[in-house]
Amino acid sequence: MLWFGGDSILDLLLRLWRPVLEILIMWVILHMVLLFIITSRAIQVLKGLIILLIACFIFQKLKLDTVNWIVTNLFPISVLALFIIFQPEIRLGLSQIGKKHIFRTVLGEEQIIGEIVKSVIGLSKKKIGAIIAIERQSGLKPYIESGIQVDSKVSSELLHTIFMPNTPLHDGGVVVQGGRIVSAACLFPLTQDPAISKTMGTRHRAAIGLTEETDAVVIVVSEETGSVSVASNGKLTRDVDKDMLTNILEEIYKSKEEKYHLFFGKRENDKKMVIEQSQT
Numbered sequence: 355m356l357w358f359g360g361d362s363i364l365d366l367l368l369r370l371w372r373p374v375l376e377i378l379i380m381w382v383i384l385h386m387v388l389l390f391i392i393t394s395r396a397i398q399v400l401k402g403l404i405i406l407l408i409a410c411f412i413f414q415k416l417k418l419d420t421v422n423w424i425v426t427n428l429f430p431i432s433v434l435a436l437f438i439i440f441q442p443e444i445r446l447g448l449s450q451i452g453k454k455h456i457f458r459t460v461l462g463e464e465q466i467i468g469e470i471v472k473s474v475i476g477l478s479k480k481k482i483g484a485i486i487a488i489e490r491q492s493g494l495k496p497y498i499e500s501g502i503q504v505d506s507k508v509s510s511e512l513l514h515t516i517f518m519p520n521t522p523l524h525d526g527g528v529v530v531q532g533g534r535i536v537s538a539a540c541l542f543p544l545t546q547d548p549a550i551s552k553t554m555g556t557r558h559r560a561a562i563g564l565t566e567e568t569d570a571v572v573i574v575v576s577e578e579t580g581s582v583s584v585a586s587n588g589k590l591t592r593d594v595d596k597d598m599l600t601n602i603l604e605e606i607y608k609s610k611e612e613k614y615h616l617f618f619g620k621r622e623n624d625k626k627m628v629i630e631q632s633q634t
Contacts, residue, residue: 466508466533467603473510474573474582475596483577484517485527485557488606492568498529501540508535561585
């Protein structure tokens with residue numbers, strides 16, 4: 355039996371397990387709170403509260419008693435108003451706790467990738483237009499709320515049904531969050547880049563526009579040619595084949611650490627980083 359300062363290893367472990375457990379619990383709670391703030395309008399309110407606290411500190415230092423009294427008395431009211439204003443978001447966040455999969459298996463990731471690739475290739479062969487946005491670290495909540503809530507696991511059959519012509523959900527985009535299709539018929543912002551040809555289709559312009567404002571990766575299927583394109587970081591890669599699409603999705607799902615940059619054009623004959631100005 356090893357001894358450290360008069361205590362055995364067993365005694366040391368018995369004393370340490372509680373602090374370690376508390377640290378893990380606090381880390382999970384902090385992670386969930388930060389994730390909620392980043393993916394909702396709460397980030398803007400948090401900035402406002404920080405500015406208000408800084409203002410209170412400055413007013414106290416400058417001894418502006420009247421202004422300081424007003425701000426100090428308004429602060430508790432603003433905290434109460436925060437809970438009232440964000441009641442829907444808080445309720446939604448609590449309801450989603452039970453749906454979160456803290457540990458995601460590799461098999462699950464492979465199934466998600468396989469379903470998306472199967473759907474995109476199938477839509478491409480039938481020349482059915484589609485636009486699928488995959489959320490990364492930047493929250494897509496404003497765009498999710500612009501569509502119709504679906505909240506279903508990713509499946510090629512469901513994606514085919516959504517983008518089938520002459521159906522209510524055909525127009526607009528789909529948002530994939532983790533392993534679920536959270537919303538359909540979503541409105542994405544069109545790019546305002548003057549360098550992009552006016553002949554480029556609306557879906558492709560929307561894909562570029564969304565990736566200019568967020569770090570999402572957007573898959574587009576052309577309704578005219580059936581070609582598959584992928585937008586990331588405001589750039590569009592055209593004529594993506596099945597293998598390249600799989601590699602891109604694996605880059606997104608392969609680890610918990612989301613990457614902000616996708617390396618397109620690494621394979622031979624796939625070096626098409628520049629946006630083509632041809633009509634889709």
